[in-house]
Amino acid sequence: MSDADWKRRPEGGGRAAVRLIAAIARHGGRGIARLCLYPITGYFLLVRASERRASRAYLGRVLGRRARLRDVARHIHTFAATILDRVFLLGGRMDLFDIRTEGTGELLAQLDEGRGVLLFGSHLGSFDALRALGRQRPDLKLRVLLDRGHNAAITELLAELDPGLAAGIIDAGQGGPAVVLAIQQALQEGAMVALLVDRARPGETALAAPLLGAPAPFPTAPWLIASVLRAPVMLAFGLYRGGNRYDLLFEPFATAVDVPRAQRAEALSALVHRYAGRLEHHLRGAPWNWFNFYDFWHSQASLPAPLDGGGAPGRVQQRAGAGGRR
Numbered sequence: 001m002s003d004a005d006w007k008r009r010p011e012g013g014g015r016a017a018v019r020l021i022a023a024i025a026r027h028g029g030r031g032i033a034r035l036c037l038y039p040i041t042g043y044f045l046l047v048r049a050s051e052r053r054a055s056r057a058y059l060g061r062v063l064g065r066r067a068r069l070r071d072v073a074r075h076i077h078t079f080a081a082t083i084l085d086r087v088f089l090l091g092g093r094m095d096l097f098d099i100r101t102e103g104t105g106e107l108l109a110q111l112d113e114g115r116g117v118l119l120f121g122s123h124l125g126s127f128d129a130l131r132a133l134g135r136q137r138p139d140l141k142l143r144v145l146l147d148r149g150h151n152a153a154i155t156e157l158l159a160e161l162d163p164g165l166a167a168g169i170i171d172a173g174q175g176g177p178a179v180v181l182a183i184q185q186a187l188q189e190g191a192m193v194a195l196l197v198d199r200a201r202p203g204e205t206a207l208a209a210p211l212l213g214a215p216a217p218f219p220t221a222p223w224l225i226a227s228v229l230r231a232p233v234m235l236a237f238g239l240y241r242g243g244n245r246y247d248l249l250f251e252p253f254a255t256a257v258d259v260p261r262a263q264r265a266e267a268l269s270a271l272v273h274r275y276a277g278r279l280e281h282h283l284r285g286a287p288w289n290w291f292n293f294y295d296f297w298h299s300q301a302s303l304p305a306p307l308d309g310g311g312a313p314g315r316v317q318q319r320a321g322a323g324g325r326r
Helices: 014-035 037-047 049-063 069-090 104-112 127-136 152-161 163-167 176-188 221-229 261-285 312-325
Strands: 098-102 117-121 142-146 192-196 206-211 214-219 233-242 245-254
Touching (some): 014 037, 037 049, 037 069, 098 127, 104 117, 104 127, 104 233, 117 176, 127 192, 127 233, 142 176, 176 192, 176 221, 206 261, 214 261, 245 261
Parallel strands (some): 098 245, 117 192, 117 233, 142 192
Antiparallel strands (some): 233 245
16 A cells, blocks of 8 residues: 555554543643653554655655654644644633634624635644634534544544534545535535545545645645535634644635636646645644645646546536536
8 A cells, every 4th residue: 555545544543442532631731631641652663664754755855855863753743733632622621722813804804794614724733723713613514524434533532522513514435526515505504615625535636836836736625515505705814833733724716616617627636735835834834734745746637637527526517507506
């Protein structure tokens, strides 16, 4: 199995490890639980060779020098810290964190108009920091697109810590048309729909854009869905700054994504390139926050992407268009 085939690899540590760290966190508190991050980091350094290699390769790109073992350890430790904090963030313990928000004005303005918003995130930092918005506006609705099958341990933990959010998960593992219709309904209800748009599944339709000096594959489906649904798109980044500090950043991307059928290739390429540019900007500002522990630049996504008749995104676009939102 190649490094690129990330979807076939199990979650690091599996259900038992996730439940163990969650139990320690809930009963021992965040301070004691953070001590467990060191053996977890050691486990990944010693046992998970694929993730270690991917970390070193990425850090070499973003730091502009050969990554040392201590750099890899810091990278993995940062990842483990955000997973631990998920227990507290989803459990409502916002008092434990210093979360600074930026760019919420336009997001709240869109939501106050009764319009749903697509929040495009990435495997950079912690998307769970979105919970901080609940302190400002408890009335906000949040729906999350998540592959239940691939993230079974996290999904089960989410169901225990935040049943409401878990019940509203839109399962990315279901068929394309069902996903689009579920997102459409959530947007019509004025919800924020959060999805990660930086990772293309093996074999998924994708387009290449430069990232840290080399072309990388990005999925086209999110942009086709946004075009079909004509919803506002904002980028969201929950960057971990160490200790208990997070920066929750929102950036307006488009009031409506337009992918004309006649210029589909050019329009999609422009969107993906623009997104990759913003992602790289934040990667350089928070290099330890990148949590794609596989060979991102040589993933098995289909490049170049077939934009009609054969890729799943093409079928999604066709079915959603029939729903009358085009």
